[in-house]
Amino acid sequence: MAKVLIFIEHAHGKLPKTSLVAIAAGLEIAKKQGLDTAAVVLGKGVDAVAAEAAAHGVGKVIAIDDAKLEHCVADLYAKAVAGCAKQLGSTWVVGAATAAGKDFFPRVAQLLDAGMASDITGLNDDGSIVRPTYAGNVMSTVSIETPVKVVTVRGTAFDPAPKAASAAAVEKAALPADATGRMRFVSFNETKSDRPALTDAAIVVSGGRGLKSGENFTTVLEPLVDVLGAAMGASRAAVDAGFVPNDLQVGQTGKVVAPQLYVAVGISGAIQHLAGMKDSKVIVAINKDGDAPIFNVSDYGLVADLFKAVPEMADEVKKIKAH
Amino acid sequence: MKILVPIKRVPDPQTNIAVKPDGSGIVTDNVKFVINPFCEIALEEALRVKEQQGGAEVVLVSIGPKVTQEQLRTGLAMGADRAMLVVAEEELDPATAATVLKKIVEAESPDLVLAGKQSIDDDANQVGQILASSLDWPQATFASKVEFSADKKEVTVTREVDGGLEQVAFALPGIVTTDLRLNEPRYASLPGIMKARKKELKEVPLADYGVAGAAKVKTHKMAPPPKRSAGRKVETVQELVGLLHTEAKLI
Ligand SMILES: Cc1cc2nc3c(=O)[nH]c(=O)nc-3n(C[C@H](O)[C@H](O)[C@H](O)COP(=O)(O)OP(=O)(O)OC[C@H]3O[C@@H](n4cnc5c(N)ncnc54)[C@H](O)[C@@H]3O)c2cc1C
Numbered sequence: 001m002a003k004v005l006i007f008i009e010h011a012h013g014k015l016p017k018t019s020l021v022a023i024a025a026g027l028e029i030a031k032k033q034g035l036d037t038a039a040v041v042l043g044k045g046v047d048a049v050a051a052e053a054a055a056h057g058v059g060k061v062i063a064i065d066d067a068k069l070e071h072c073v074a075d076l077y078a079k080a081v082a083g084c085a086k087q088l089g090s091t092w093v094v095g096a097a098t099a100a101g102k103d104f105f106p107r108v109a110q111l112l113d114a115g116m117a118s119d120i121t122g123l124n125d126d127g128s129i130v131r132p133t134y135a136g137n138v139m140s141t142v143s144i145e146t147p148v149k150v151v152t153v154r155g156t157a158f159d160p161a162p163k164a165a166s167a168a169a170v171e172k173a174a175l176p177a178d179a180t181g182r183m184r185f186v187s188f189n190e191t192k193s194d195r196p197a198l199t200d201a202a203i204v205v206s207g208g209r210g211l212k213s214g215e216n217f218t219t220v221l222e223p224l225v226d227v228l229g230a231a232m233g234a235s236r237a238a239v240d241a242g243f244v245p246n247d248l249q250v251g252q253t254g255k256v257v258a259p260q261l262y263v264a265v266g267i268s269g270a271i272q273h274l275a276g277m278k279d280s281k282v283i284v285a286i287n288k289d290g291d292a293p294i295f296n297v298s299d300y301g302l303v304a305d306l307f308k309a310v311p312e313m314a315d316e317v318k319k320i321k322a323h
Numbered sequence: 324m325k326i327l328v329p330i331k332r333v334p335d336p337q338t339n340i341a342v343k344p345d346g347s348g349i350v351t352d353n354v355k356f357v358i359n360p361f362c363e364i365a366l367e368e369a370l371r372v373k374e375q376q377g378g379a380e381v382v383l384v385s386i387g388p389k390v391t392q393e394q395l396r397t398g399l400a401m402g403a404d405r406a407m408l409v410v411a412e413e414e415l416d417p418a419t420a421a422t423v424l425k426k427i428v429e430a431e432s433p434d435l436v437l438a439g440k441q442s443i444d445d446d447a448n449q450v451g452q453i454l455a456s457s458l459d460w461p462q463a464t465f466a467s468k469v470e471f472s473a474d475k476k477e478v479t480v481t482r483e484v485d486g487g488l489e490q491v492a493f494a495l496p497g498i499v500t501t502d503l504r505l506n507e508p509r510y511a512s513l514p515g516i517m518k519a520r521k522k523e524l525k526e527v528p529l530a531d532y533g534v535a536g537a538a539k540v541k542t543h544k545m546a547p548p549p550k551r552s553a554g555r556k557v558e559t560v561q562e563l564v565g566l567l568h569t570e571a572k573l574i
């Protein structure tokens with residue numbers, strides 16, 4: 001038995017922060033409802049990630065190691081996770097609200113005849129759930145009415161589950177025979193970067209249309225990003241214009257981040273952008289327009305031309321770090 | 324080829340959303356409603372497929388209040404062939420909307436369903452995937468490029484995922500949900516608006532679908548988010564970095 005089943009996403013043999021946040025949310029549900037937990041890891045060659053998942057406080061880990069699961073193909077992954085939930089008699093299935101979670105978790109819910117709440121940020125004692133709607137303009141309290149409940153968890157809403165005193169057991173399982181899929185993985189063009197991932201980073205520096213070109217991202221913004229050891233983000237306008245890759249988009253329909261420090265450069269602060277960063281601990285805005293809405297949420301606002309201010313800022317940070 | 328495009332009526336993304344004092348919903352007075360932007364992208368893609376392939380039919384469907392006629396007429400003016408409105412005054416949860424759409428798919432037998440990835444009101448990002456699963460159809464969510472094989476039986480979709488771009492392929496029928504970079508939707512032209520008046524817009528009551536009381540998720544309360552207040556303006560970069568160092572202790 002394991003009433004709360006937590007799906008563990010991994011990349012490059014490691015668990016991203018979002019998976020540890022999903023574990024934390026799963027553990028909290030289990031504690032509130034008096035249930036036990038299990039984690040499920042899918043993929044090809046998953047021993048190391050299964051062991052890592054086992055170290056973070058779950059009751060046990062189910063690992064399904066199968067060449068067919070090398071890539072996260074929605075129909076197959078959904079069948080594997082739903083099959084696992086059925087076998088364990090799970091009443092809650094928890095995942096991270098990442099691109100993969102958003103993609104296949106609704107299928108898990110459908111296969112389990114379960115209601116699903118996406119991108120949740122809070123769990124109430126009465127079992128109801130809080131999730132942002134309307135680009136974060138509204139916090140909705142919802143209840144899932146079905147015996148089995150499926151949720152994806154916003155990566156900024158819970159502290160990542162710490163390592164537990166002892167590691168859980170890892171059980172190997174096979175992909176159910178009826179788990180066949182009609183989708184074919186073709187290719188993955190990964191954006192190569194040595195910087196921290198946006199959703200893992202303690203500091204995020206984002207650029208907007210004000211940067212004016214992809215080249216300026218490289219020559220003006222990146223030196224600041226790197227001296228801060230930050231991840232780089234962007235507004236939709238910067239992504240749409242082709243300045244930077246799409247997976248850097250922060251916002252309602254991109255990634256949600258809440259780092260210790262968020263620096264918005266040449267970003268006006270549209271509600272859709274704020275939806276992805278307004279829970280950051282400290283927000284800095286650099287914008288030449290003193291009336292830009294980004295200043296309504298920033299702790300420190302600098303009205304300046306970014307082409308002058310950003311290189312200066314990189315120099316100042318360098319000086320302090322040299323001390 | 325027949326393409327079904329489910330569209331949702333939502334508040335204009337540019338409007339300010341306020342929660343009613345009693346927490347029962349959002350204030351809708353003086354709020355402009357539009358086609359959900361992701362659905363508009365789906366419709367644009369369907370129209371481009373039709374233009375490229377010739378002979379395709381683009382069918383719009385929406386579940387929503389009677390006034391959703393406005394958005395469907397706009398979609399017809401953009402170039403869709405006909406439209407269907409399932410009249411529901413109440414907001415449905417994603418699973419119920421997908422159940423209604425499933426019945427429509429079974430009746431219409433489209434080759435492709437092109438939906439939005441997310442409606443910008445409930446931000447659920449679920450309906451296309453639930454629909455696909457309930458039909459045991461393949462899916463490609465978050466599409467930034469859709470390409471058909473020469474025989475039009477297979478589709479290859481480029482998807483915006485964490486860390487890069489992924490390509491998946493499947494044989495039709497299937498479901499594609501759109502991301503922002505797929506295309507830029509056209510505006511309805513004046514002749515398009517004239518033509519749209521004569522196109523079919525069929526209305527069906529929700530009761531015909533037998534989904535009363537089927538909600539799997541219920542919304543109980545809406546509240547405004549905690550407000551973040553503006554901090555201070557600084558005069559110079561030196562002051563900014565100094566404060567980040569000494570006050571915020573982040574550098
Ligand atoms: C369905 C939908 C979904 C969306 N999802 C997202 C999302 O997830 N994320 C997102 O970010 N947006 C999203 N948007 C878009 C959003 O509404 C805004 O259009 C977008 O955030 C604007 O990006 P920006 O601030 O870079 O550009 P702009 O609004 O054009 O702002 C550019 C800013 O740069 C400043 N600037 C210009 N030059 C300089 C200079 N030399 N020095 C200093 N400052 C300068 C200007 O004063 C201005 O404030 C979405 C929109 C829709 C309709």
Ligand SMILES: Nc1ncnc2c1ncn2[C@@H]1O[C@H](COP(=O)(O)O)[C@@H](O)[C@H]1O
Nearest residue numbers: 329330386438439441442447448449450
């Ligand atoms: N009431 C509805 N009527 C028609 N289509 C809908 C409805 N709700 C959702 N959809 C479709 O499903 C997509 C995703 O919506 P959601 O899962 O609510 O975020 C939308 O972009 C539409 O294409």
